[in-house]
Amino acid sequence: MFGISNRLASGKSRIGRVLVGFMVLGFLCLFVAGLAAAWAMRENQRHTDSVAHTYEVEVALDRVSVLVERGETTRRGFLLTGNQVYRDNYDRYTRDLPPAMARVTTLTSDNPRQRANVADLRTRLSDLLALRTRSFAMIDAGRRSAALIAFAEEASSQRLLGIRARMSAMLGEERRLLAIRDIDQRRSLQLFYTVLSIAGAILLVVAIVSLLTILRYTRDLASSRDQLNRLNGTLEEQVAERTADLSRANEEIQRFAYIVSHDLRSPLVNVMGFTAELDSATVPLGELIDRVEERAPDLLTNDMRLAAREDLPEAIKFIRTSTQKMDRLINAILKLSREGRRVIAPEPLDIAAIADTAIAAMRQVIDDRGATVTVERPMPTLNSDRFAVEQILSNLVENATKYLQPGRPGRITVSATRMRERVVIAVADNGRGIDPRDHQRIFDLFRRSGAQDQPGEGIGLAHVRALAYRLGGTIDVASRLGEGATFRLNLPATFQNSQDSNA
Amino acid sequence: MNQHQAVGIVMIEDDEGHARLIEKNIRRAGIMNDIRHFTDGTTALDYLFEAPEGPAKNGPALILLDLNLPDMSGTDILSRIKADNSPLRRAPVVVLTTTDDKVEIQRCYDLGCNVYITKPVDYENFAQAIRQLGLFLTVIQVPDVETVG
Numbered sequence: 001m002f003g004i005s006n007r008l009a010s011g012k013s014r015i016g017r018v019l020v021g022f023m024v025l026g027f028l029c030l031f032v033a034g035l036a037a038a039w040a041m042r043e044n045q046r047h048t049d050s051v052a053h054t055y056e057v058e059v060a061l062d063r064v065s066v067l068v069e070r071g072e073t074t075r076r077g078f079l080l081t082g083n084q085v086y087r088d089n090y091d092r093y094t095r096d097l098p099p100a101m102a103r104v105t106t107l108t109s110d111n112p113r114q115r116a117n118v119a120d121l122r123t124r125l126s127d128l129l130a131l132r133t134r135s136f137a138m139i140d141a142g143r144r145s146a147a148l149i150a151f152a153e154e155a156s157s158q159r160l161l162g163i164r165a166r167m168s169a170m171l172g173e174e175r176r177l178l179a180i181r182d183i184d185q186r187r188s189l190q191l192f193y194t195v196l197s198i199a200g201a202i203l204l205v206v207a208i209v210s211l212l213t214i215l216r217y218t219r220d221l222a223s224s225r226d227q228l229n230r231l232n233g234t235l236e237e238q239v240a241e242r243t244a245d246l247s248r249a250n251e252e253i254q255r256f257a258y259i260v261s262h263d264l265r266s267p268l269v270n271v272m273g274f275t276a277e278l279d280s281a282t283v284p285l286g287e288l289i290d291r292v293e294e295r296a297p298d299l300l301t302n303d304m305r306l307a308a309r310e311d312l313p314e315a316i317k318f319i320r321t322s323t324q325k326m327d328r329l330i331n332a333i334l335k336l337s338r339e340g341r342r343v344i345a346p347e348p349l350d351i352a353a354i355a356d357t358a359i360a361a362m363r364q365v366i367d368d369r370g371a372t373v374t375v376e377r378p379m380p381t382l383n384s385d386r387f388a389v390e391q392i393l394s395n396l397v398e399n400a401t402k403y404l405q406p407g408r409p410g411r412i413t414v415s416a417t418r419m420r421e422r423v424v425i426a427v428a429d430n431g432r433g434i435d436p437r438d439h440q441r442i443f444d445l446f447r448r449s450g451a452q453d454q455p456g457e458g459i460g461l462a463h464v465r466a467l468a469y470r471l472g473g474t475i476d477v478a479s480r481l482g483e484g485a486t487f488r489l490n491l492p493a494t495f496q497n498s499q500d501s502n503a
Numbered sequence: 504m505n506q507h508q509a510v511g512i513v514m515i516e517d518d519e520g521h522a523r524l525i526e527k528n529i530r531r532a533g534i535m536n537d538i539r540h541f542t543d544g545t546t547a548l549d550y551l552f553e554a555p556e557g558p559a560k561n562g563p564a565l566i567l568l569d570l571n572l573p574d575m576s577g578t579d580i581l582s583r584i585k586a587d588n589s590p591l592r593r594a595p596v597v598v599l600t601t602t603d604d605k606v607e608i609q610r611c612y613d614l615g616c617n618v619y620i621t622k623p624v625d626y627e628n629f630a631q632a633i634r635q636l637g638l639f640l641t642v643i644q645v646p647d648v649e650t651v652g
Contacts, residue, residue, distance in 0.1 A: 265624055267518075267520075269521060272626045277524075
């Protein structure tokens with residue numbers, strides 16, 4: 001499960017970085033696309049302006065052309081007819097010509113070529129106008145025929161052609177510029193579209209990659225969640241399996257202990273039996289030695305006397321005490337294994353009453369040792385096995401009265417508190433205490449601590465611990481040498497029968 | 504007492520030492536009946552049911568039975584002896600064993616065992632128990648064996 005959460009966490013930060021990176025890239029693309037659009041707009045505007053300019057120039061040139069042509073037409077009409085209407089019209093056209101020309105000049109002032117054209121045009125026009133003014137002056141002077149002759153000589157149509165050519169050259173120049181600008185415009189449009197499509201493509205890629213990343217992350221998340229759910233589902237099963245394994249192992253050990261201790265007893269019966277036979281055989285043997293000593297002392301050696309009177313009884317005595325001890329040890333193992341196989345019968349218990357009963361049962365011993373035992377009330381209720389709790393309490397109290405500090409009357413307190421779903425029963429004494437190094441050891445079978453000045457085999461606390469485990473509890477001790485000891489039995493407030501399903 | 508002399512004692516006990524101690528103490532109690540000792544279940548059953556001089560063919564017997572045998576469980580022998588069609592079903596069986604498991608004791612009585620004695624490891628108690636058994640043996644009546652069909 002740790003693996004999953006770690007992978008998720010690292011995946012999350014990695015994916016987060018990737019996503020942020022792509023977002024930045026996407027925004028950059030948008031920015032560039034915006035810049036390109038603005039630039040393209042400006043280019044377009046400039047092109048539009050230039051197109052408009054070209055047409056303006058065309059219109060201005062047309063105007064000049066029209067004025068020049070009309071001026072010529074009205075001059076010729078006046079020359080031929082002398083009609084005043086032509087003269088008036090001619091004056092109007094001639095008056096309008098300079099502003100029209102000025103407009104052309106203004107419009108084309110930015111182009112050196114056009115400026116040259118304009119200058120040339122102006123020269124030609126002023127020549128033309130000078131001729132015209134002269135022919136009008138001749139008519140005004142009454143020399144009409146002379147004016148006509150001058151007109152015929154002046155080749156005004158040639159001059160007009162020249163002016164027309166110049167003006168069309170100017171138009172051509174404008175058109176050429178427009179064409180160049182068209183090409184520029186197309187190029188910038190092309191650039192704009194290129195930039196736009198590249199930005200679009202990058203955006204598309206960013207979008208797809210981001211989407212895929214998110215999708216993958218979501219899928220990972222979903223699969224992790226499924227795995228977690230699966231694990232959750234099988235967790236109880238696994239716990240049950242492990243518990244069953246443990247129970248089986250425990251049962252195996254119990255059975256082993258039972259068989260071993262049982263089979264050890266059989267040879268022990270023989271050892272003890274024949275030792276007793278041997279012992280009883282030493283009695284007649286001793287009598288024989290006594291009688292021989294009395295009647296024929298010379299038959300006896302010192303070795304014989306020693307063997308019959310000392311060595312033999314001594315050997316038998318040691319064999320006996322050893323086998324008796326072995327018998328007690330084997331019985332202890334048997335008792336433990338039998339305890340482990342006992343079916344636990346939980347019932348509501350009054351801990352104080354049980355403690356009182358246990359104390360009453362060993363009242364004599366407690367008084368002999370000069371100790372006082374106090375049971376603190378009130379005590380929480382406990383739902384557990386009566387026999388086991390009784391055994392534990394009487395063992396703990398018995399131990400507390402057993403190992404007193406010399407010269408200090410024993411004071412033992414039994415108390416109990418409820419802590420959530422557990423009940424902690426404490427047996428505290430002011431006895432000789434236990435070296436912290438031995439706090440674990442004392443719960444092991446056949447192990448004891450401190451001065452070995454009290455009878456015992458090191459069985460009581462092992463028995464207590466086995467019982468505590470059997471009740472689903474634990475036991476520990478807090479103590480320092482010379483400062484008493486407190487044994488704390490921690491039991492579930494209500495015994496959970498987890499082992500009975502397979503016990 | 505003469506009547507009892509005829510009753511053979513069949514001891515099924517795999518431990519030679521135990522057998523010897525039991526025999527010694529029975530003799531000390533003044534029981535002089537013939538004691539046949541078997542160390543495994545197979546030969547013991549063969550003697551009990553098949554041997555021409557065995558109890559099934561020949562007459563009353565008292566059986567001392569140990570439960571922990573190498574080749575079969577003592578309870579198997581007990582159930583064979585106490586089976587409905589067994590000629591020996593009325594023969595008294597004294598289970599004399601190291602097992603003091605309550606369940607095992609109950610099972611033996613259920614199967615028809617007449618006396619169940621746990622061998623005390625302490626020899627004084629052991630010897631006393633056997634001698635008391637010997638005294639008991641001097642007063643109990645053992646029925647004759649039914650002749651087979």
